Structure formats: structure tokens, C-alpha cells
Amino acid sequence: VRLTPWVIRSQMLENSFMIDTAIKRFDTIVPIFPLIGSLVKQNSVTYQGILLV
Structure with missing residues (x-):
């Protein structure tokens, strides 16, 4: 399967x-x-959600 920019973009949107x-x-x-x-x-x-290590 050849990966074109459209295929990559479609996959990225689906994953998102x-x-x-x-x-x-x-x-x-x-x-x-x-x-x-x-x-x-x-x-x-x-309180800002910053993890204290």
C-alpha cells in the first residue's frame, strides 16, 4: 500500500x-x-495539576 499525504492525514484524523x-x-x-x-x-x-516529584 502506497502511503500518500491524504492517507496519512486520514489516519492521523482517525487516531485523533x-x-x-x-x-x-x-x-x-x-x-x-x-x-x-x-x-x-x-x-x-x-492546584494547577503540576506533578510534584
């Missing part, structure tokens, strides 16, 4: 859509703000 859909599903299961709040309480991240 799949990733976006997966993120939306995850966000529905685990809302992000309460998750960050829990991590802040454990001193794992800052």
Missing part, C-alpha cells in the same frame, strides 16, 4: 478522534477536578 473519544469516556468515569483535588490533598500535585 479515537483518542478524543477515549479521553471523554475517561473524564465521564473519573471527573478530572475531584481527581486533582485528591492528589493535592496527598501532596502529589499542585
